[in-house]
Amino acid sequence: MSTTPPPGTIGVGLISVGWMGRLHSRAYNALPLIYPELGITPRLVQAADTAQAGRDYAENVLGYKSTTADYHEVLANPEVDVVSICAPNFLHAEVGIAAAKAGKPFWIEKPVGRSGTETAVVEAAAVEAGVATCIGFNYRHVPAVELAKKLILDGQLGRITNVRGRFFGGFSSNPEDPLAWRFVRSLSGSGVLGDLMGHLVDLMHYVLGPISAVTASTGTYLTERPALPGSATTGLAPVENEDYANMLIRFHDSAVAAGALGSLEASRIAVGASSDYGFEINGTEGSVRWNFARMNELHVALTRTGPFVGFTTVLANSAFPEFARFQPSSGTGMGYDDLKTIEAKKFLLAVTGGPAESSNIHDAVASANVLDAAEESATSGAWVSLPVVAGSTAAFAK
Numbered sequence: 001m002s003t004t005p006p007p008g009t010i011g012v013g014l015i016s017v018g019w020m021g022r023l024h025s026r027a028y029n030a031l032p033l034i035y036p037e038l039g040i041t042p043r044l045v046q047a048a049d050t051a052q053a054g055r056d057y058a059e060n061v062l063g064y065k066s067t068t069a070d071y072h073e074v075l076a077n078p079e080v081d082v083v084s085i086c087a088p089n090f091l092h093a094e095v096g097i098a099a100a101k102a103g104k105p106f107w108i109e110k111p112v113g114r115s116g117t118e119t120a121v122v123e124a125a126a127v128e129a130g131v132a133t134c135i136g137f138n139y140r141h142v143p144a145v146e147l148a149k150k151l152i153l154d155g156q157l158g159r160i161t162n163v164r165g166r167f168f169g170g171f172s173s174n175p176e177d178p179l180a181w182r183f184v185r186s187l188s189g190s191g192v193l194g195d196l197m198g199h200l201v202d203l204m205h206y207v208l209g210p211i212s213a214v215t216a217s218t219g220t221y222l223t224e225r226p227a228l229p230g231s232a233t234t235g236l237a238p239v240e241n242e243d244y245a246n247m248l249i250r251f252h253d254s255a256v257a258a259g260a261l262g263s264l265e266a267s268r269i270a271v272g273a274s275s276d277y278g279f280e281i282n283g284t285e286g287s288v289r290w291n292f293a294r295m296n297e298l299h300v301a302l303t304r305t306g307p308f309v310g311f312t313t314v315l316a317n318s319a320f321p322e323f324a325r326f327q328p329s330s331g332t333g334m335g336y337d338d339l340k341t342i343e344a345k346k347f348l349l350a351v352t353g354g355p356a357e358s359s360n361i362h363d364a365v366a367s368a369n370v371l372d373a374a375e376e377s378a379t380s381g382a383w384v385s386l387p388v389v390a391g392s393t394a395a396f397a398k
């Protein structure tokens with residue numbers, strides 16, 4: 001079993017120094033500045049990356065004490081108390097299991113596994129080792145999302161009747177872009193389901209409660225891409241996972257949104273879309289709308305009579321959860337990096353025995369199970385039922 005280090009200086013190990021690895025590191029560095037009262041000071045100890053450029057960046061820019069090409073060295077380093085796992089998808093399960101076996105609490109990027117089954121193996125390893133976990137479900141921490149959740153839990157929207165969510169990106173819309181790991185099933189697992197829909201499913205669980213059943217359709221439209229330079233194949237190679245997915249959802253009776261219906265969509269080839277990620281939730285007494293493109297706004301409708309019928313746009317302000325930590329007043333917006341600082345805080349609170357605010361490995365299993373069910377339904381055309389995952393932080397009815 002792992003031991004719980006007290007607040008104080010916490011040694012950080014990083015696996016992979018790409019976009020997410022750099023962002024986790026900036027979040028650790030920001031934490032004592034944003035949350036000084038916690039008395040937690042992360043110390044960047046060792047970073048692993050197979051690319052020399054990543055190792056150089058970790059040492060010279062981020063300030064890690066040492067670097068290595070072999071992530072096992074990070075896990076074996078006695079100065080490393082916690083680990084950030086920011087590798088490509090195909091390494092997540094392997095590294096997560098190894099971190100658990102080494103007794104290191106870990107903050108891991110999504111998707112944790114390439115399937116629900118693989119994610120459950122990581123879950124079993126973390127539970128057996130008794131290590132704290134945190135998943136890169138960063139959109140949970142948006143103050144406007146937290147406020148929407150609070151309005152729903154307080155009953156201000158009445159009974160939730162339906163939700164519509166989408167996550168559209170255009171980052172894979174160019175058919176000339178090469179066949180990177182994201183398009184290869186053995187390396188990535190599913191396509192846009194694991195990449196984008198997993199975030200949306202987690203947000204549904206977090207705000208509305210556990211999903212009980214799905215029926216889904218998927219499509220692959222850019223079916224071939226140029227093989228990566230240096231790979232065994234030349235010319236065009238097949239894309240092995242889906243570009244687009246949609247699903248209809250229902251919620252468990254134990255969910256805050258029990259009885260509600262919903263539809264979710266995700267695309268990685270939507271020309272013109274840049275993280276067009278949002279939801280609209282309707283209840284018998286009110287509605288909320290949010291979109292990441294305008295992260296600091298919440299659109300709220302809380303009356304059906306009088307002059308203020310319709311949606312009001314509220315700019316995030318100090319009454320929104322966490323906002324005042326970052327900005328003094330509305331109109332000055334928080335950014336994406338701030339979400340990771342909040343995530344780092346929640347992770348290290350979980351590690352040091354503080355309040356349980358963090359997502360955890362059970363949330364990763366819950367999201368992965370829904371994505372597996374969507375794939376199954378896309379083949380069979382049937383509704384697929386899902387169990388409630390024990391230990392998840394989904395929004396359950398009181």
Ligand SMILES: NC(=O)c1ccc[n+]([C@@H]2O[C@H](COP(=O)([O-])OP(=O)(O)OC[C@H]3O[C@@H](n4cnc5c(N)ncnc54)[C@H](O)[C@@H]3O)[C@@H](O)[C@H]2O)c1
Nearest residue numbers: 016017018019020049050051054086087088089109110136
């Ligand atoms: N939470 C989010 O919103 C979010 C956003 C983007 C990416 N992600 C996830 O984060 C993960 C990383 O994505 P990224 O965009 O940072 O990728 P990236 O391509 O920027 O970086 C990946 C890094 O991994 C390194 N690497 C490859 N093999 C390695 C090995 N064996 N050992 C150590 N390092 C190795 C590469 O050299 C590279 O530096 C992915 O799983 C992705 O799904 C999450």
